[in-house]
Amino acid sequence: MDFMAQSFPGRWTFEAHDYFAHGGTGRDYVVVKWEGKIVGFCRINDEHSALKGPNYNWAEQFERLGGIGPLGVNEDYRKYGLGRAVIEAAEYYLQQRGKETFFIDWTDLIAFYEKLGYTIWKDYGIFVKQVE
Numbered sequence: 001m002d003f004m005a006q007s008f009p010g011r012w013t014f015e016a017h018d019y020f021a022h023g024g025t026g027r028d029y030v031v032v033k034w035e036g037k038i039v040g041f042c043r044i045n046d047e048h049s050a051l052k053g054p055n056y057n058w059a060e061q062f063e064r065l066g067g068i069g070p071l072g073v074n075e076d077y078r079k080y081g082l083g084r085a086v087i088e089a090a091e092y093y094l095q096q097r098g099k100e101t102f103f104i105d106w107t108d109l110i111a112f113y114e115k116l117g118y119t120i121w122k123d124y125g126i127f128v129k130q131v132e
Contacts, residue, residue: 003031003038007074015043015053015070024050030093032073032086040073040082042090046097055105066099069107087116
């Protein structure tokens with residue numbers, strides 16, 4: 001939790017607190033360490049997750065779906081391939097759980113995920129309405 005609060009204050013820290021408050025044990029977090037210190041993470045989801053992330057909302061449309069994300073690497077440790085490493089570890093753990101399709105609900109890191117073999121399935125639009 002210290003890593004989350006220091007590296008990703010806000011939504012991801014709130015979601016981690018919420019996960020543990022709902023009985024999460026940590027089984028759905030994959031972490032990457034540098035010299036013994038947590039410097040990155042990836043959340044994974046399946047039907048047994050204590051608190052399912054939005055990437056698992058699509059489970060009924062896919063067989064053996066595993067959710068991936070959010071993913072974050074502390075800014076000081078980026079460009080060392082740790083994002084790729086933590087995603088590959090997340091995929092491994094999901095495969096061990098019998099998952100064959102990995103789903104990321106939304107991201108702006110399109111090129112990063114395409115390098116890892118992901119393809120776009122849906123696009124989201126952002127709408128705004130100004131009222132007076």
